[in-house]
Amino acid sequence: MTEALLSVRDLRVSYKLSHGSLDAVDGASFEVPQGSIVGLVGESGCGKSTAARALTRVIADNAAITGGQIVFDGRDIARIPERNMNALRWREIAFVPQSAMNSLDPVYTVESQLNEVLRKRGGMGRSDARKRCEELFELVGIETSRLKDYPHHFSGGMRQRVAIAIALALKPKLVIADEPVTALDVIVQRQILDQLRDLQQQLGLSVILVTHDISVVAYICDRTVVMYAGRVSEEGPVKAVLRQPAHPYSMGLKNAFPDLQSSASGVLTPIEGAPPSLAEPPPGCRFAPRCPFAAELCRQTAPLSEEVSPGHAAACHRASEAGVLRSQAALPQTWMVPA
């Protein structure tokens, strides 16, 4: 893992609240190898979006990066002075927002919005910018004649493509896509994901895909980072994490998703309960209150992340017993809450 383009170590992002503060991301570490798609998954409020946004240092006014390192291409983003950040944003790290609907200004044509990026940020001349606009539209598969259209002329999927085109405008090394397909129906989702995959391979991009949809991760990602309550619970190649999950949370997630291949009864087994409040996180492992395998140790000390196989790490005290736990986790009664 020496050729990691981005490596996040012990990242901590805190929100200041009216009383006290809250660590939305509390010591998250993960890596994005050069030229791969990394899926950042987790439930709502587990800190995945905050973590992704912290990578560009575009976070809410009351939030701050309070610790850790974000090493991108040899530089620590967490420590670059704000005035130098803009040189990095969009030219090296670009962002695809969740709802392109609200991200494109309805009163300007998409061409003028693309142009703004190309000319103001990229310093291109008028004719270069026009050429690049057409190139980008061809890249994302929209007719170049539609450059003159306004955002409301496009469908949701096309708008998302426009957002991807804008993100790719200045040939960034890393693209962070925050729930890029969440608002779309599955067929359009697939088109967009295929496109993203093609572009990633064509351009040698590295992509961080933030999503709560494991099927999206399974479909497109090379690696996945599972977040739970502000921490990374498991990280590794998608196949390893989904087939041999080493963290009980990942095992539970797997049960909770429908599987087309296994023709089982079709009954899904949920993980009972809800993630803990981040304002008062439980001591020890944050998943312990919902974990059927939690031992006394789990409730007292937080587990450190350890490798279970090369490139696959889990933060669980019982990760070494993963094989046994997996077979137990496959049984629905394991997850039943004792009444």
Next chain:
Amino acid sequence: MRNATAEKSHVTIAAKAIGAFRHVFQRLRLPLRDPFAVAGLCIYLLFALTAICANVIAPYPATEILFNPDFTLAADLRPGENGFLLGTTSLGRDIFSQIVYGTRSALLIGLTAAVIVALIGSIVGVVAGYFGGWVDTLLMRLADIAFGIPFLPFVIVLAAFLEPSIWNVVFAMALVLWRDTARVIRSQVLTLRTRGYVDAARVCGSSDLKILLRHIAPNIMPLAFLYGSIAIGWAILTEASISFLGFGDPESISWGYMLQDAFANQALGKQAYYWFLPPGICIILIVSAGFFITRGYEQILFPKLGR
């Protein structure tokens, strides 16, 4: 040869002008699909032409006292008598000319009031919504105060303190009626300022002014337009009421003044319908035309409202 190229360049200039005109036209997003709105636009166009060409259309100055060929005062003549299209008033003034000139003051008041109300309201709304905090609190409490002022009595009091003039109405509207526009635009800005493109502009280091002008202002334009067009009708109605109540400017002829004149001279008793019906109809026409256009805009802005 030279002629041909000259003609050609004329043609291209004309084409460009038409193109530019069409662009502006599209930008305004005139509500051309709604038949009512189109009718409203036509009525406005008609009145606007009348106002512009008032000198040509009106046979006499609005306040000139006229005489019959036998040197008697041309007072209380019926329509058509002695060539007066709509007859004359008790003072011997031509009613048709008054109607024509009245168009001028109606439109003048309506448009200036609309522009001022939309402008003040938009600026207050945008500033309050965008900056928030104490600026917002201050401006919105001012709006609350403006909401508490009864409009018509306020105009009458204002007219009593200032010289009677049609500009009192405009001034009073500017002082009071910005409140509605400001409220609505503020709430719109509150949602606009959290949009991704505004965030993005801020991250890139755009100044507040630039964000306001480039992103916020164009997005609230249709709303400002809507409130402007509502204000036109309001201003004309208010001016008519004020004049009818006798607080208007006797020097400048407006439809409201005509109604007051007719009322004071007992036109109804004389069955002089030709005197008070035309100004009344004109007021109804222009105000309802304004509301038709407004409705058309509303359907563009809030298509989900339906019918």
